[in-house]
Amino acid sequence: MSLSDDGGYGGDGHRGPETGQTRTRLPDNDGDGYGSGRRSRTGMSSRNLVTIVGVIVLLLAAIAFANRGGSGNSETATDSPKAPGRAQPTAPTGTKAVSGKTGGIASGFAKTEQGAQSAAANFAVALGSSDMFQRDQRHKIVNTVMAPSAAAALQNKLDDVYAPDFFKAVGLKADGSTPPGMTFVSRTIPVGTKVKDFAKDQATVEVWCTGLLGLAGEGSVKPVTTSWFTLTMKLAWTDNDWKTLTRSQKDGPAPVSGDVPASGAKDIAGAVQGYGGFTYAR
Template sequence: MSIGDDGDYGDGHGSGTGQTRTRLPDGEGDAYGPPRRTRSTLSSRNLITVVGVVVLLIAAIAFANRGGSGNDETGSGSGGSGKDRGAAAQPTAPTGTKPVSGKTGSIASGFPKTEQGAQSAAANYVVALGSSAMFNHDQRHEVVGTVMAPSVVDGFQTKLDNLYSPQFFKNAGLKPDGTAPAGTTFVYRTIPVGTKSTAFSASEATVEVWCTGLLGLAGEGSTKPVTTSWVTFTMKLSWTGSDWKTVGYAQKNGPAPVSGDVPASGAKEIAGAVAGYGGFTYAR
């Protein structure tokens, strides 16, 4: 598999009409249109831009390098050649079907050979690949070996091992072994908001996963505070005989809502929340 050579999946979203638009004071314009390019806006945008080769690490790479531009797409594979769903909307609502009970390590596994199973697999795999476990060599190998199809595991492992170098960790504000400096907590979480299938067959599926995420170092005096981002991942899956596995993926920024009025919490409170609140097993 070649990573980054065949990742153009399109955005899969039509443009709506009749949207409610809010006019902000002081000439800031439409809340959902292009905002005025303030220093804070530029800093936020730079934080989540793409500078690497593996799409689910986009936020982490930008966090380390504070550079890049646009919406990169990487990953390739053979998934999604079945029934084309185009841009048709599919509501993300509970199906009533219980989530999977199986696990491989800490990652849900044993998803059914159904469209719902493919969506559930995509959501859980996004969470695993977009987590702080990816910054630890052994944990990273375990994650990739669990969520990727056997045919692409070696290629992804090599790319990731080359990416996670001591210099990369240094750029991210971490120690050479990828751990957080004393007095800080490294935060990297991906949280799915919804999923939809854009293509599905008995052996292949393409699923979009709309996510929000947390990224940064929580600690007094941190120069890389924890921030939020919004991104949509396109996961290409293949049925391997017993489960859905990832063969490629891509990403694009947004859709991002207008920020709320909730004041930012202190570093200690954020670190405590990350340590105190566990994650979920996601199901369609």
């Protein structure tokens, strides 16, 4: 994204003028023995001048382009409520993400567009984690990321969803525990965020995600698979922080699968256990 100087530009334009005796050709002195040589030097100087001018023009254009690109990442432009979701989907702001954590989940987000996007990304990670499959942990997560007015209703819905039939469908035991010798994987990884709407105390943010779900282990009948989906979260500024009012999910956008061969169950289990997650910031 940054521009670098091109060492190939310049040519003879960076060389100094020739030194030595100065010769002057008078207009009526056609017999001057230096006439032809002087015309040759004048032609060479013209080419040098054109080259120098060309280099200066290129450098000025490069500087102008770099300055224009740098201004696109300014905090003021991204924060502007007049243009939510501007075309800066992956550009970091450099703003500190959060001031702390609550129950292991990032909290203390700024009351800005960036703060709302950071909150939505971190809430997506928490709501898609393997802790959601354990009742006590699930309740803690929901009470942390949801607004008080929405937490109780969501708790009831999730308690109905995380039931024995669902646990069996993902390869777990009926009580939600992991079979011996297996590693249960449920992880959401935000790829990018976009503000759909931003007002004084509310924001609607889309979080494009990829996810991992399944059992890693020898003989697993539910191997870990990937998915792509977009979460839409409506947030409210509550008790000096962003909290979730509603959330919805739709499939995609999904890229074409690459040609990287699938890793073995041992490698997947080791990766999930060995690589921790992040606190996400916009």
